[in-house]
Amino acid sequence: MSDQPVNQTKSFNDPLLDHEIVRNIAKLIHIDLGDDLADIYAHQFSEIIGFFQLLEKIDTSNVIPANEKSIMNSVTRDDVITPSIKQEDFFKNVPEIERHFVKIPNVFDER
Amino acid sequence: MDLKKLTIQQAHELLITKKISSFELTTEYLTRIKEIDPIINSYLTLNEELAISAAKKADERIAKATNITPLTGVPYSLKDCFSTRNVRTTCGSKILENYFPCYSASVVNKLESHGAILLGKQNMDEFGMGSSCENSAFFNTRNPWDLDRVPGGSSGGSAAGVSAGLSVFSIGEDTGGSIRMPAGFCNLVGLKPTYGRVSRYGHIALVSSFDCVGPMTRDVYDCALVLEHIAGKDPLDGTSLPDPTPSYPRSLGSSVKGMRLGIPKEYFELGMDQDVEKSIQDAIKVFKKIGMEIVEISLPNTQAALPVYYLILFAEASANLARFDGIRFGRSSRKDVDNVMDLIVKSRSEGFGEEVKRRIMLGTYVLSSGYYDAYYLKAQKVRSLIIEDFQSAFGNCDLILAPINPSKAFKIGEKTKDPLQMYLSDIFVVATNPAGIPSLAIPCGFDDGMPVGMQLIGNHLREESLFQAGHAYQLETDWHERQPPI
Numbered sequence: 001m002s003d004q005p006v007n008q009t010k011s012f013n014d015p016l017l018d019h020e021i022v023r024n025i026a027k028l029i030h031i032d033l034g035d036d037l038a039d040i041y042a043h044q045f046s047e048i049i050g051f052f053q054l055l056e057k058i059d060t061s062n063v064i065p066a067n068e069k070s071i072m073n074s075v076t077r078d079d080v081i082t083p084s085i086k087q088e089d090f091f092k093n094v095p096e097i098e099r100h101f102v103k104i105p106n107v108f109d110e111r
Numbered sequence: 112m113d114l115k116k117l118t119i120q121q122a123h124e125l126l127i128t129k130k131i132s133s134f135e136l137t138t139e140y141l142t143r144i145k146e147i148d149p150i151i152n153s154y155l156t157l158n159e160e161l162a163i164s165a166a167k168k169a170d171e172r173i174a175k176a177t178n179i180t181p182l183t184g185v186p187y188s189l190k191d192c193f194s195t196r197n198v199r200t201t202c203g204s205k206i207l208e209n210y211f212p213c214y215s216a217s218v219v220n221k222l223e224s225h226g227a228i229l230l231g232k233q234n235m236d237e238f239g240m241g242s243s244c245e246n247s248a249f250f251n252t253r254n255p256w257d258l259d260r261v262p263g264g265s266s267g268g269s270a271a272g273v274s275a276g277l278s279v280f281s282i283g284e285d286t287g288g289s290i291r292m293p294a295g296f297c298n299l300v301g302l303k304p305t306y307g308r309v310s311r312y313g314h315i316a317l318v319s320s321f322d323c324v325g326p327m328t329r330d331v332y333d334c335a336l337v338l339e340h341i342a343g344k345d346p347l348d349g350t351s352l353p354d355p356t357p358s359y360p361r362s363l364g365s366s367v368k369g370m371r372l373g374i375p376k377e378y379f380e381l382g383m384d385q386d387v388e389k390s391i392q393d394a395i396k397v398f399k400k401i402g403m404e405i406v407e408i409s410l411p412n413t414q415a416a417l418p419v420y421y422l423i424l425f426a427e428a429s430a431n432l433a434r435f436d437g438i439r440f441g442r443s444s445r446k447d448v449d450n451v452m453d454l455i456v457k458s459r460s461e462g463f464g465e466e467v468k469r470r471i472m473l474g475t476y477v478l479s480s481g482y483y484d485a486y487y488l489k490a491q492k493v494r495s496l497i498i499e500d501f502q503s504a505f506g507n508c509d510l511i512l513a514p515i516n517p518s519k520a521f522k523i524g525e526k527t528k529d530p531l532q533m534y535l536s537d538i539f540v541v542a543t544n545p546a547g548i549p550s551l552a553i554p555c556g557f558d559d560g561m562p563v564g565m566q567l568i569g570n571h572l573r574e575e576s577l578f579q580a581g582h583a584y585q586l587e588t589d590w591h592e593r594q595p596p597i
Binding site for chain 1: 137186210212213214320344349350402414417418419420429433436437438439440441443445446448449450451452453454455456457459460463465467468471473474475476479486488489490491492494495496498530531534545
């Protein structure tokens with residue numbers, strides 16, 4: 001695999017994270033950040049990612065990424081029925097239950 | 112009895128000769144915990160009732176003299192990242208503050224089958240994200256050697272607790288130094304085993320390709336003993352290794368003469384406090400004295416280990432922590448929410464601490480379209496180079512000696528405002544996890560009254576050699592026998 005950047009691929013030299021990127025990531029991971037935290041994170045993330053740029057100097061042409069190397073064979077086992085978690089045990093941790101169902105608020109906003 | 116000194120080996124001897132019962136021993140620990148732990152803050156949850164009833168059962172087992180192992184009746188503690196059936200499991204997070212798992216981790220089941228007594232669950236950085244225990248959502252744990260200092264992290268509660276004599280041993284988890292670093296700060300022995308040596312089933316995952324379950328003990332012998340009882344193939348963990356488990360304590364005592372000890376020159380270029388370096392140099396002299404051959408080796412990509420480790424950690428952690436949504440278990444912020452998305456956002460925003468948010472955001476960023484190749488893929492490629500470095504080093508030596516922490520335990524609050532500085536304190540311990548190889552932390556000196564530790568690193572599944580050399584070192588030194596003032 002070549003190390004040449006493909007279309008759309010950013011490099012370490014691109015501008016580091018700003019307030020807007022941080023807020024966008026927060027949205028993607030379903031976290032509500034206040035403005036103050038977004039500013040602090042933007043500053044910290046730039047510093048952290050900036051430090052990590054030292055990787056760019058390392059020549060990795062013709063190196064296979066560790067996660068693509070087959071280090072293990074597929075692990076399989078016989079499909080044998082074994083006791084499972086009891087429903088009442090599972091429900092002990094469920095925040096809200098109705099009859100035998102996990103209850104959640106509306107999926108579609110009715111407003 | 113001085114609980115700060117008691118080893119598993121000694122406890123077992125007392126139990127089988129009926130000089131003490133497990134009930135008495137467990138009660139003694141619970142009493143000390145109530146007296147001392149309000150100062151140290153190592154326990155998040157005490158398991159008093161179940162511990163007492165388990166101790167009574169262990170006494171019956173000992174009375175009948177059937178099915179006794181060296182762990183039967185011995186009280187231990189557990190980092191709170193392992194699921195324990197019907198015992199609160201928080202992982203140091205508000206999002207799991209009231210979570211009572213309906214199953215136990217395999218390591219817990221194994222220890223239970225051997226008759227070990229679970230005293231309670233110990234404090235940790237939230238989801239294992241931290242190097243000082245200050246990222247626990249509940250409270251700071253203090254270092255028993257100096258109450259103003261951190262015990263290290265993320266298995267800080269385990270280290271502080273064992274060091275202060277609040278359990279005989281503990282089970283920790285090491286994703287990038289989380290067993291070795293606090294062991295080093297608190298004068299304990301701690302093992303990060305080979306990846307897959309101990310089942311991860313029931314461990315609340317941080318980085319699935321790095322996470323390793325291991326013992327934290329007073330000496331190398333105990334560490335070998337615990338590993339023997341928790342290692343092995345587990346059908347519930349597809350990444351657990353099928354290799355047979357050796358009787359680790361049996362390898363202790365044999366000569367280390369001729370064993371080659373590699374000293375990685377790059378580690379000494381990274382910089383460490385003078386007293387830490389002196390302790391390591393003194394340790395090298397001890398290894399030489401006991402017949403080991405000292406060889407200089409090179410691990411050229413040492414500096415890259417920290418970025419590689421953190422980039423992969425951010426990425427895998429962001430995926431692993433996506434499951435916490437306030438719907439099926441854990442904190443659920445239902446007040447004033449209009450729809451299910453509001454519920455998820457509110458539960459996660461209120462439930463996760465600052466460092467967890469920081470890391471899962473960075474993980475999402477490095478995995479996002481356009482940045483994946485530059486960060487995540489690059490890190491996985493350099494990870495391959497780090498693995499190659501170690502493999503080539505092990506062509507010239509049997510074991511590698513390295514520092515654990517660049518300094519003694521730092522003051523509580525000293526690094527909390529600067530996450531990058533906190534990450535940099537992991538510099539010596541992170542490389543072994545991307546490489547999947549084992550590393551044993553051993554006390555090797557003191558700096559102004561605070562413990563200094565070193566680590567021996569071995570090739571895959573060479574835990575026996577680590578124990579052999581570590582034990583030989585402890586026969587020559589008494590650092591591990593010193594106890595904190597508390």
